[in-house]
Amino acid sequence: MSLKIFVPGDAAALSVGAEGVAKAIAEQIASRRLDASVIRNGSRGMFWLEPLVEVESPRGRIAYGPVTADEVPGLFDAGFLDGKPHRLHLGPTEEIPYLKKQERLTFARCGITDPLSLSDYVSHGGYRGLERALTLTPQAIVEEVTNSGLRGRGGAGFPTGIKWRTVLNTASDQKYIVCNADEGDSGTYADRMIMEGDPFVLIEGMTIAGFAVGATSGYIYIRSEYPHAFRQMQRAVAIAYDKGYLGENVAGSGKKFDLEPRMGAGAYICGEETSLLESLEGKRGQIRFKPPVPAIKGLFGQPTVVNNVISLATVPIILDKGAQYYRDFGMGKSRGTLTIQLAGNIKHGGLVEKAFGLTLREAIFDFGDGTASGRPVRAVQAGGPLGAYFPDSLLDTPLDYEAFAEKKGMLGHGGIVVFDDTVDLAHQARFAMEFCAVESCGKCTPCRVGSTRGVEVIDKIIANQDRVKNLELLGDLCEVLTDGSLCALGGLIPFPVQSAIRHFPEDFEKPAPSPPARATGHPQENQSWR
Amino acid sequence: MKNIQGWDADRALSRIQELERLPGALLPILHALQEEFGYVDKAAIPLVASALNLSHAEVHGVLSFYHDFHRAPGGRHVLKVCRAEACQSMGCEKMIRHVENRLGVKLGETTEDRSFTVEPVYCLGNCALSPAVMLDGKLYGRVSSDVADFLIDDAKRHA
Numbered sequence: 100m101s102l103k104i105f106v107p108g109d110a111a112a113l114s115v116g117a118e119g120v121a122k123a124i125a126e127q128i129a130s131r132r133l134d135a136s137v138i139r140n141g142s143r144g145m146f147w148l149e150p151l152v153e154v155e156s157p158r159g160r161i162a163y164g165p166v167t168a169d170e171v172p173g174l175f176d177a178g179f180l181d182g183k184p185h186r187l188h189l190g191p192t193e194e195i196p197y198l199k200k201q202e203r204l205t206f207a208r209c210g211i212t213d214p215l216s217l218s219d220y221v222s223h224g225g226y227r228g229l230e231r232a233l234t235l236t237p238q239a240i241v242e243e244v245t246n247s248g249l250r251g252r253g254g255a256g257f258p259t260g261i262k263w264r265t266v267l268n269t270a271s272d273q274k275y276i277v278c279n280a281d282e283g284d285s286g287t288y289a290d291r292m293i294m295e296g297d298p299f300v301l302i303e304g305m306t307i308a309g310f311a312v313g314a315t316s317g318y319i320y321i322r323s324e325y326p327h328a329f330r331q332m333q334r335a336v337a338i339a340y341d342k343g344y345l346g347e348n349v350a351g352s353g354k355k356f357d358l359e360p361r362m363g364a365g366a367y368i369c370g371e372e373t374s375l376l377e378s379l380e381g382k383r384g385q386i387r388f389k390p391p392v393p394a395i396k397g398l399f400g401q402p403t404v405v406n407n408v409i410s411l412a413t414v415p416i417i418l419d420k421g422a423q424y425y426r427d428f429g430m431g432k433s434r435g436t437l438t439i440q441l442a443g444n445i446k447h448g449g450l451v452e453k454a455f456g457l458t459l460r461e462a463i464f465d466f467g468d469g470t471a472s473g474r475p476v477r478a479v480q481a482g483g484p485l486g487a488y489f490p491d492s493l494l495d496t497p498l499d500y501e502a503f504a505e506k507k508g509m510l511g512h513g514g515i516v517v518f519d520d521t522v523d524l525a526h527q528a529r530f531a532m533e534f535c536a537v538e539s540c541g542k543c544t545p546c547r548v549g550s551t552r553g554v555e556v557i558d559k560i561i562a563n564q565d566r567v568k569n570l571e572l573l574g575d576l577c578e579v580l581t582d583g584s585l586c587a588l589g590g591l592i593p594f595p596v597q598s599a600i601r602h603f604p605e606d607f608e609k610p611a612p613s614p615p616a617r618a619t620g621h622p623q624e625n626q627s628w629r
Numbered sequence: 630m631k632n633i634q635g636w637d638a639d640r641a642l643s644r645i646q647e648l649e650r651l652p653g654a655l656l657p658i659l660h661a662l663q664e665e666f667g668y669v670d671k672a673a674i675p676l677v678a679s680a681l682n683l684s685h686a687e688v689h690g691v692l693s694f695y696h697d698f699h700r701a702p703g704g705r706h707v708l709k710v711c712r713a714e715a716c717q718s719m720g721c722e723k724m725i726r727h728v729e730n731r732l733g734v735k736l737g738e739t740t741e742d743r744s745f746t747v748e749p750v751y752c753l754g755n756c757a758l759s760p761a762v763m764l765d766g767k768l769y770g771r772v773s774s775d776v777a778d779f780l781i782d783d784a785k786r787h788a
Contacts, residue, residue: 110754110755110768111754111755111757111758111768111770113767113768114755114758114761114768114769114770115758115769115770115771146757146758146770147757149758282752282754283751283752284752285713285714285715285716285751285752285756286713286714286715286752286756287752287754287756288754288755288756288757290754291754323660323697324709324750324752324753324754324763325754326766327768328754361653361656361657362656362657362660363656363695363697364656364659364660364695364696364697364698365695365696365697365750366694366695366696367751378656379653379656380652380653381653381654381655381656381681381691382655382687382691383690383691383694384694384695385694399652399653440756440757441757442715442756442757442759443714443715443716443717443718443719443756443759444718444719444759445757448756448757448758449757471719480714484713484714484751514715514756516714516715516718516756517718518718519718522718527714527717530714530717534713534751537751538751
C-alpha cells in the first residue's frame, strides 16, 4: 500500500503556503519514483506549525512543521518518509502537548481524515450517530440532545434540545433545518475548520436534526468570506447525494432529507438568525421582530431549527455515545466541550477543544504560550466584536457561559483575541461603535443612529473635548443601545465599549493627541439628540 | 483575477434563468451576475425583478444592502484587507496604511488604472495567522507590509 503524506487543504494552512508544499512533495514523489500519495486533510488547528506535514508510520503519524516548499527536497533527503530527524521534526502528532491535552469530541476527526472521503468518515466513527438515531423515535432523539446539555455554540447558548422540541411540536407540512455558518466574529474560525476539515459531520448532524423534528429540507448559510469552506461543503453535499446519504432515501431508511449550501453576501448582521432567514429568502438581511421565534415561524414562514455549525456538528457524537457521555464533560450549566479559538497577538494560536471550565489564563498561557510579540498581555476580548475587553485581573474567569456573564462578559462562539500592551482601548471602543455603524441593518434607531453618534462622542473624548460630560453621554447612549435595540448587535455593542472604560480608564484620560483627532459631529448636535 | 467583460443582456438572462426557480433565488442570482460581469449592472434590475416577480425597488434594496455586491466595475484585482480585532492586535492598521499609500487609494476605492480595488473586510477566519488579506479569492496570513508589497507586485506581473 502506498505511503500516505498529509498536507492540509485548510484555508489557513493554504494562507501560509500549503499549496506550494503539496506541489513540491508531489514533485519529489514523482522524481524519486516513490510509492506515496498526498492526502489533503483538514487542519489539526496548531496554526503556528502550518503548513504541518504528517507522514504515516508504524508509530502513528509523524509531524513536521512549519514546512516551506523550499525545504521539501531536504526533508526527503533527511528521510522524513521514515520519520527520521530533521530541524522541523515534531515527533508523533498525537504526542504534541497542545493536542494531547485536548478533549476532542466535535473535532475528533478534523485533520485526521481525508475530508471528502466518505469511507474515511465512516471508518472513523462517522454515521454511527445517524444509525442510532434511525432506531429512535423523533421524541427520543430530541430527548437525547436535551439531556446532553448541548447549548447553542453560536454565542447565545440557548439549549439546543428545547429549540428542537418546539419545532417538533409545531405541526406543519414543511419544516426546515438551517445551519448558521455566518461565522463573522473576529477571532473565530471553528465553523470554517469543521466545514473544510470534516464536512460530513455537519451533514450528518443536520440530517439527524431533520429526522428529529420532521424537517425534509436544510440550508447551510455560509458567509462569502469563506469561499474555500463553501466549495468544500458543495463538494461534500454532492458526494453525500451520490452515495445515498442525502436525498429521497437517506442511508436506506426510506426517509428524505435535502441539503443545499447557500452563500451570504458580506453582512455581519446575517449571523443573527432572523436576518439570516430573511437573506435566505432573498431579502435584505434585516432582523425580524421576535416573537414569533423561528422555531414556530422561520424560513418561508415555516417552523425552522436554526443552529450554529458547531452545535449541529456535535449532534452525531451525542447520538453515537449517548447524552450522558457528553454531559459528563464541562462545569455548571455549560456541559460538554467548548471549541476555544486562540487568536490575535498569541504565540501558539489555534483550536483548543476542552471541557468547559478552563480559565482564560490557562487557555492563553498554557496553550497559547503568551503573546506573539513577546510583550505582556494587556487586554483580552472573548466572544467577538460584541464581547467585553478583560484586563489581567479577570483572566482567572473560567470559560463558562454563566461565569462570563457574571463578569459582564460574553463567551460567545469561543473566540479569544489577545492584545499586548501596545493596545489603546479608547481606540478599540471607537472601533466597536464604528463596526456597529458599518454593519447595522438599519431596522431600529438605537443601533442605526446610536452607533454613529457613539463614534462621534468617543472621538470627542479622545480629543479631550468636555471629556467628563461626554463620558457621561456615552454611558447614556450605551444604556439606550442595551435597552432599546432589537437584536444582539446594538444590544451588545456596549459590552466592548463599557468594559474598555471600566477596566482601562487610563486610556480615556490621555492628553489629546496632536494633531487633535477631528471630531466629526457639530457641538450643538449634542443637545439635539439627547 | 476577474475577466471583466461588458454587460450583455442575453448572458445575464441565461444566468437568471438557470437560478430563478430556486426558493429565495435573489442572492444566488446576484452572485451569478457579479461573477459573470464583475459587478451588477443597473440594466439587470428590471430583468431580475421580472423573473422573480419583484418590484425594481425590492431588487435594488437587496443589491444595495449587501457589502459584496458592486454596482460599478471594480479593479482587475480585488484585495480584501481584514481590519477586525484579531488583525488589529497584530498591526493590520499599519499594513493597511502602507497598502493605501502604495496604491494611492483609500479602502473601498479602485486605482486610477483599474488594476486594484481595495476593500475592507471584517474577519476572514484566519485569526491565528493575523494580519490576513484575501487577493482575488486567495487567502493569505501573517501579511506584513513587505508581504503585501510582494502580493501586489506579483499580481501586477500577472495582470
